[in-house]
Amino acid sequence: MNLIAEQIETYKSIIETEGDTLLVNMGPQHPSTHGVLRLVLKLKGEEVVKIEPVIGYLHRGFEKLSENLTYIQIVPLTDRMDYLASITNELAYVLTIEKALKIEVPKKAIYLRVLTAELQRIVSHLVWLGTFGLDLGGALGGGSTLFLYCFREREIILDLFEEFSGARMMYNFNQIGGLRYQPPLDFFSKLKATLPKLKQAFAEYEEMLQENYVFKVRTKNIGVLEVSLAQRMGASGPVLRGSGLAYDIRKAYPYSGYENFEFEIPIGENGDCFDRAKVRILEMKQSLRIIQQALKGMPEGEVAIRPPVRVPTAVKVPAGETYMHIEAPRGDLGVFLVSDGTEKPYRLKWRAPSFSNLAVLPFISNGHKVADVMAILGSLDPVFGEVDR
Amino acid sequence: MSWMKDTFELTGSFLSAFKVTWKNLWRKPVTISYPDQKRVLSERQRATFALLTDPKTGEEKCTGCYICQNICPALVIKMEKEIINERGYAKTFYLDLSGCIFCELCVQCCPQDAIVMVRHWEIAEIKKENLVLDKKRLMENQKYPFSTIIGSKIREMQAVPKPPTASS
Amino acid sequence: MNTLFYSLVLLAGILLVVAYLTWLERKFAGRMQSRIGPQRVGKPWGLLQPIADGAKLLVKEDIIPQATDKTAYNLAPIVVILATTLVFVTIPLGKSVVLVDLNVGVLFILAISSLALIGIFMAGWGSANKYAILSAMRGVNQLISYEIPLVLACLVPVILAGSMKLSSIVLAQSKVWFIFYPFLGQIAFLIFLVSALAEANRIPFDITEAESELIAGYTVEYSGMKFAFLWLAEYIHLLAVSLVGSILFLGGWNGPWLPSGLWLALKTLLLFLLILWIRWSLVRIRLDQILALSWKVLFPLSLATLILAGGWSFIF
């Protein structure tokens, strides 16, 4: 009898209870927190009563660092923000500086930027799809089948990037005023050869997920995000479009020649996990469409307006404020630059889409089961390099 | 009879999932068994660095001009200059690979094409100190194949590409 | 003395077979995922991989966290592996190759194998870890709900054969295997397969060790040989499920041309591969959906099947 009483005391101290709720701390090291997120869950049985994300484990002081580097030195650092979509980060930064300097880049550079940004979008969404499968406990695969399929396809594109820039993930590929190099001579033919493979793979995924009853059961009506809340939260990208608002910066504020390309904006209906997933899968197909158009219309010519810079202080931005936002794979990636006429930015604020998207999590996951929280988190697709900067 | 419909859909989705895995069961594995097979590296591979000597005269190309040290965003290059016979040399040259972000800016800005990236990526070390490449080790790295991106070539690479001539 | 010798042989045989079943699973999953699978230890196909794994787990440090309930924590792996291994006592592996051919074989198997639940709960509770406790709760929920359809599905062959003795059930299938009985056989087999998967905690029912939310469930605090026991128990259970399934529904060692033992092995292997295929192709279902599947679909269906089986044996 005494032993049992002792045991009860022990467990009381171990399991922190509040009424009949259980406080569970998930992360920062946890299989499905997509990096280093900590979630403090308050559970009632299996049901989530309260959820609080704790972020900042990957904070590298990016904005402070930028204030102490020159405009040219920052370009390779931007790769490290959203490490799954490096090129779009570079593009956002480079376009901001070009906007502030009011320079135009050659047409071939514009086309190549669009081409690579869309390839990058596919890469990023493939990683999302694979990890979303893992979060669901393996949509198609006890943990990892879909994940490995997605990475198999991603590898093809990364090989292409490697041919182009010599690096697989951190490219340092855009420069202020164009691109750093021409693509290798056989780049376009290789890319053309891979497109049918990708197309077939996407068709497989779409069939597999959209028509899959189990996938539907796990994602439909889970984590419903209303469109008005999504707007007020500043959620963007597939999260906002999944809620049913056809807002895409590529269409709304065309940058880098996106007005020359034809594509559709896929939207969802309810704003649940299924819609967000659907939007992303359809977006990959639209990206393929843009790539095909870019390949068809690829002009000849130079890719940069100036030879590569040799000194770090070569670029000086006139004093003023510049804001530029582009449609990154995760949404509205904005760069707010305050310059004071020197070679270093006075303040460089990154409006990271993952940050705003992740803030939605506590609003939409209450009342769901623990397993659903992971599905919702996966469908928001945060990347912690970008959330924590 | 919604549960009947559900059950049918359930079975159908199981079958479609089985179909995909079945198809993939007969595809060839994409794995490259690393130490036995190695993947073909791209010509522009960025992996580690080398300091070059001029193949004709056998002299070091680096003149110790500090440009790469100044442009490095990660501050991993440290060098000292000395002047012998009215020509600059790098007396010491340290490159800390553990902090390097492989952005290639140092290669891009080198006016003498003295520092290049080499296509040799098996650079893991047990001790962190060994990742600091000094001048001697950088010179030794010349034995590996170079990446095609070299400071003076970047300008050419931005221009309109010429189709390969018949001789080459 | 003879019995002791045979049981030792049986135990060693089970462990060896199970070790190579894990190898088979890894190889199979690898090919399904465009990978190669184990290939380094024991070239060319990594045939020594299970032995290397076992050696690794044996020499690993056995960490016992301070806050654990030592008795429950230490006893749990033993209970689990005992419960799963004892099942083999009454499973016939050939025409008269059986340790004890019990008159109530089916009952014995069902009763003993559900004892593993107690071990799982002990492991979850004893670990004093929130994930483990959640997992143990889920395990109890799931196993209790799937026990009933499993028992009812197992009763169908019992009714059809008129005996609970496994050898006489096989004997009754010497002309037609039970799975070929129209409707009745297939539905009963399906119910058996689904509930056996749930009992064995395999995907799509592996919510007890759902790695995406509960990390590893009740095994989260175990290391070394204790973890190996829990992990082996899962595979032993799977082997038992495949064996029992092929005996109850697929006609056991009945079959033309080939020797009887080979037939049983072949059927067991096929069933095992089917389970692996399911594991590597499906998504995990949520707890409430699993329970709903059990109580709303499988339970009524299995009752109906039972009545159908009764009618069948009454008529023919």
Added chain:
Amino acid sequence: MTIEKLKDKIKEKFNLDCQVEVGLVKILVPKESWGTLAEFLRFEAEFNYFSFITAVDRKEKFEMVARVENLEEKTACEFTTEILPNETLSTLSELWEGAVWQEREVFDLFGIKFENHPDLKRILLPEDYTGYPLKKEFPLDKHYEPYR
């Protein structure tokens, strides 16, 4: 509401001059009317989408910039105010929920406090951290003891 109309309305209501670019209004507001202007922008001008709020350290004062957008009409508004260090600013989080985390970030990195903020604590840095790294006075070159 078109940009021109918005400009007139702001002139009429708040007596403020706007800087107009294509699809964008930039307003410099005094600190007192920050909250009322935000309310006007949210409910009357229907700028529903909250993009970001941030601060710029101008050494003797902080410049606060917030950007909101109307996604349907593709218009945006950047409103700016200037506050002295140690001054507080009324929160935007009651109008746009997205401001909750963004203002926490500003508080974390600049030390600016927001009135009536529901949950004002550090977000990116550890909770026992002292100092506000995005301030220009934050020492870079000397050893800094960050934790309490």
